[in-house]
Amino acid sequence: MLLLGDVFPNFSANTTEGVINFHNWLGDSWGILFSHPSDFTPVCTTELARVLNLLPEFAKRNVKVIGLSCDSVASHVEWCKDIKTYAGYNEDEKFPYPIIEDEDRKIAMQLGMVDKDELDTAGMPLTARAVFVVDPNKKFRLSLLYPATTGRNFDEILRILDSLQLTDRAKVATPVDWKMGDDCMVLPTLPEDQVKKVFPQGVTVVPLPSGKNYLRKTSCPKL
Ligand code: BEZ
Numbered sequence: 001m002l003l004l005g006d007v008f009p010n011f012s013a014n015t016t017e018g019v020i021n022f023h024n025w026l027g028d029s030w031g032i033l034f035s036h037p038s039d040f041t042p043v044c045t046t047e048l049a050r051v052l053n054l055l056p057e058f059a060k061r062n063v064k065v066i067g068l069s070c071d072s073v074a075s076h077v078e079w080c081k082d083i084k085t086y087a088g089y090n091e092d093e094k095f096p097y098p099i100i101e102d103e104d105r106k107i108a109m110q111l112g113m114v115d116k117d118e119l120d121t122a123g124m125p126l127t128a129r130a131v132f133v134v135d136p137n138k139k140f141r142l143s144l145l146y147p148a149t150t151g152r153n154f155d156e157i158l159r160i161l162d163s164l165q166l167t168d169r170a171k172v173a174t175p176v177d178w179k180m181g182d183d184c185m186v187l188p189t190l191p192e193d194q195v196k197k198v199f200p201q202g203v204t205v206v207p208l209p210s211g212k213n214y215l216r217k218t219s220c221p222k223l
Pocket of ligand 1: 149
């Protein structure tokens with residue numbers, strides 16, 4: 001089983017941009033691998049179009065994106081035309097991110113992305129809607145797994161990236177519904193005698209019935 005903190009498995013795959021080696025393709029970037037049940041399906045088309053429109057946001061965060069669907073590259077290439085149109089993208093422009101083919105479900109099985117409740121017409125399981133975030137050290141940092149009938153929220157995926165990148169660089173954690181710029185929590189592992197030095201901007205301790213001073217807020221660190 002793949003655990004957060006593991007090196008994300010490397011693999012070679014045929015994609016709409018030719019054969020890639022996943023780790024080489026990532027280079028020094030963060031990466032998001034997101035899977036889809038199958039081509040020419042409505043929810044998937046809205047998701048891939050949304051990714052197309054969010055590419056500048058991913059680029060700002062040094063994140064490369066790559067899709068995966070169980071169908072062939074030839075099918076993906078045809079489907080990309082629909083996705084571009086749905087996204088309001090110029091149809092003559094090259095589709096700007098790769099989509100992996102996984103007709104034999106080899107990668108889906110390797111990465112635990114199969115949904116055994118969703119079958120194709122031949123009775124083969126389809127891929128679920130997985131989101132895997134990998135950092136520039138190829139470390140597996142985050143996983144989401146949705147069923148075929150529930151489309152993902154890509155604003156949440158950007159929020160996740162902001163949190164991962166911020167908390168890699170500052171001794172904070174991001175609370176419920178946090179957005180970039182909102183107050184953060186001081187890491188519970190940071191000893192009290194270091195708090196002033198690490199957060200000269202100040203920390204507010206929220207009083208709680210337990211009397212334990214663990215809920216310590218500070219303004220969002222500027223990076
Ligand atoms: C969709 O993308 O719309 C979809 C795909 C498989 C099952 C249900 C919905």
